[in-house]
Amino acid sequence: MTQEYTAGRHGVVNAPKAPGRDRYLDLLRSLALVRVVLYHLFGWAWLTVLFPSMGVMFALAGSLMARSLNRPTLSVIRGRLRRLLPPLWAFSALVLPLMFLGGWKLSEDPDHSGTWGLLELVNYVIPIGAPPYPWEVGFPNDLLESTWADQAVGPLWYLRAYLWFVLASPLLLWAFRRVPWATLLAPLAMTAVVGTGHVTIPGELGNTVSDFAVYGSCWVLGFAHHEGVLAKVPRYLAVSGSVLVMSFALWWASGHLGPDGWDLNDIPLAQATWSFGFVVILLQYSPSWQELPGRLARWDKLVTLSNNRAVTIYLWHNLLIMATVPLIDLAYRLPFMQSDRAVAALDATYMLWMFVLVWPLIGLAILAFGWIEDLAAKRSPRLWPNGSRRGRVGAAATGGQGS
Numbered sequence: 001m002t003q004e005y006t007a008g009r010h011g012v013v014n015a016p017k018a019p020g021r022d023r024y025l026d027l028l029r030s031l032a033l034v035r036v037v038l039y040h041l042f043g044w045a046w047l048t049v050l051f052p053s054m055g056v057m058f059a060l061a062g063s064l065m066a067r068s069l070n071r072p073t074l075s076v077i078r079g080r081l082r083r084l085l086p087p088l089w090a091f092s093a094l095v096l097p098l099m100f101l102g103g104w105k106l107s108e109d110p111d112h113s114g115t116w117g118l119l120e121l122v123n124y125v126i127p128i129g130a131p132p133y134p135w136e137v138g139f140p141n142d143l144l145e146s147t148w149a150d151q152a153v154g155p156l157w158y159l160r161a162y163l164w165f166v167l168a169s170p171l172l173l174w175a176f177r178r179v180p181w182a183t184l185l186a187p188l189a190m191t192a193v194v195g196t197g198h199v200t201i202p203g204e205l206g207n208t209v210s211d212f213a214v215y216g217s218c219w220v221l222g223f224a225h226h227e228g229v230l231a232k233v234p235r236y237l238a239v240s241g242s243v244l245v246m247s248f249a250l251w252w253a254s255g256h257l258g259p260d261g262w263d264l265n266d267i268p269l270a271q272a273t274w275s276f277g278f279v280v281i282l283l284q285y286s287p288s289w290q291e292l293p294g295r296l297a298r299w300d301k302l303v304t305l306s307n308n309r310a311v312t313i314y315l316w317h318n319l320l321i322m323a324t325v326p327l328i329d330l331a332y333r334l335p336f337m338q339s340d341r342a343v344a345a346l347d348a349t350y351m352l353w354m355f356v357l358v359w360p361l362i363g364l365a366i367l368a369f370g371w372i373e374d375l376a377a378k379r380s381p382r383l384w385p386n387g388s389r390r391g392r393v394g395a396a397a398t399g400g401q402g403s
Contacts, residue, residue, distance in 0.1 A: 023289040023303070025060050027296065028282060030306040032056045037317050037362075040155070041355060045263035048271070049250075052264065054158065055218040055275025056282065061162065062222020065169045073170045080166045085126065086376040087311045088159060090369050092124035092131075095319070099149050102138035109134060127159040129204045143326040152319040161211040165219050168212075176223045184224060187216025188272055195268030214272040218279050225283045238284045242277035249274035304387035309370040313362060316369065320361040324354040 032053035039047045068076045106117050112132035123131040133153040136146040165172075176183040190213035193199050194206070201209050224230040230238070249270045258266025264274055292300050306313060331337055331346060331353075346353075371381035 021290075022286075023292050023300075024287050025063065026303050026307045027289075027292065027299075028056055029060050029310060030299075030303045032060075033306055033310060033313050036314065037321070037358065038355075040151075040318050041321050041358060042351065043260075045260045048264040049262060049274065052271070052275040052278050055215060055271075055279050057158075058161075058165065058215040059218040059222045059225070059279045059283065061165070062169075062219035063226045064222070065166065065219075066173055066223045066226040069170060069173055077166060077170075081163070082378075083373070083376045084159065084163065084166075084311065086372050087315055087369065088127065088156075089125065090372050091315045095149070095152055096121075096124060098139065099133060099137050101140060102134075102149075104134045104137045104149075106132070123156075123160070127156060127163055129160060130207065131156055144322050145325075148319070148322055151322060155314070155318055157207070157211065158314065160208065161215060164208060164212060165216075169219075172220060173223055176220055177227070180224065180227075180229050184217055184220045187213050187220070188276060190216070191269050191272040195272065210268060214268050215275065217272065217276045221276070221279050221283060225286065230280070230283055233284070235284055238280055242280040242284075244277075245273050245280075246277035249277065301386040305366070305385060308382075308385040309366045309373060311373055312366055312370045316365040317358070317362060320365060321354065321358050323361055324357040327357055328353050 031051065035047055035051045035053040038044070039053070065076075065080070068079070106121075107113055109117060109132070111117075112120055117132060120129065120132040123129045131153055133149040135150055137149050138146065139148055172183065191210075194201060194210055194213055200206065221230065249264075249272075252273070253262060253264060253267045253270035256267050256270065260266060264271040291297065292303065328346075328350060332343065337343060337346065367383055370385075371383060374381045374385070
């Protein structure tokens with residue numbers, strides 16, 4: 001393991017920090033996951049500006065990948081794939097049969113019929129592309145609305161992007177160590193080409209290239225953080241430069257608003273530049289905590305749990321958000337809910353109840369499927385790894401989850 005360095009007050013590189021978990025980075029990953037759940041629950045566009053979760057998650061994963069690549073490259077890639085794929089297989093083993101039971105006939109799907117449609121199913125096993133799914137399909141007893149497959153499977157784009165970043169990391173890290181700034185900024189330049197309509201790449205290849213461009217600089221920022229390059233940049237210069245880049249992002253977004261207004265997910269160049277500047281500031285101020293300080297310490301167990309189950313939470317959260325609907329609808333049948341006033345009160349607080357219920361459902365998913373992440377990481381399965389001494393040492397030894 002190479003030594004990691006932190007920036008002093010004036011950007012001077014300090015002594016190497018001790019190896020082990022960086023609780024500041026763990027906290028950022030937890031915040032990113034919470035923001036993802038909130039965004040998919042409420043759909044608030046401003047959340048993409050408040051905290052660009054995907055850029056943060058790719059940067060943290062890039063930092064972990066750079067640390068891992070001090071070991072033999074093929075073993076690192078195998079290890080990352082081993083951690084990623086079994087949780088995906090568990091998800092696919094439930095979702096695919098539900099889609100077929102709901103009436104989806106792949107042979108009759110105009111978007112995924114024929115031999116190519118069958119080949120696309122491989123993406124439920126190895127996410128090299130987008131897995132196919134019907135836009136509308138039934139669900140047993142009509143518990144979920146007909147678009148449930150789109151909402152459940154749609155977020156799997158992140159696993160596809162993560163897989164391609166992992167495969168490209170040996171080459172990216174090689175380039176970064178030779179021409180760091182060119183490698184860091186190249187994805188932003190690519191986004192200015194493929195993310196603005198100047199060059200259009202059709203189909204799934206276009207989506208893959210676009211995602212790689214939008215979040216590539218964040219991934220490489222993870223390299224810069226691990227390698228100590230970012231710490232060598234004076235803080236005032238890094239922050240002022242980031243503010244300029246983020247100002248450009250807001251200016252560009254203001255002139256290219258999508259169907260959901262300021263939702264940066266619909267504005268690739270704004271997403272790329274805003275995420276880049278945001279992540280630079282977060283990593284420039286990185287305090288490299290060995291333990292969460294002060295009042296943050298009360299969240300230690302939840303931060304540890306979410307980091308140990310990051311893949312499980314991401315895979316299942318959207319399906320679980322939808323699962324809150326039939327549960328809340330049961331309340332309308334209760335005897336004391338048979339008045340117009342009671343129904344109106346529940347209608348007015350429906351989204352709040354969805355927010356309340358989704359977290360225990362995520363907890364149940366962690367209990368039901370989270371242990372697969374332990375098996376994938378060659379650890380003894382744990383039902384609720386929230387920070388025991390044994391669990392933390394195991395997570396530190398394996399480098400944590402590569403989300």
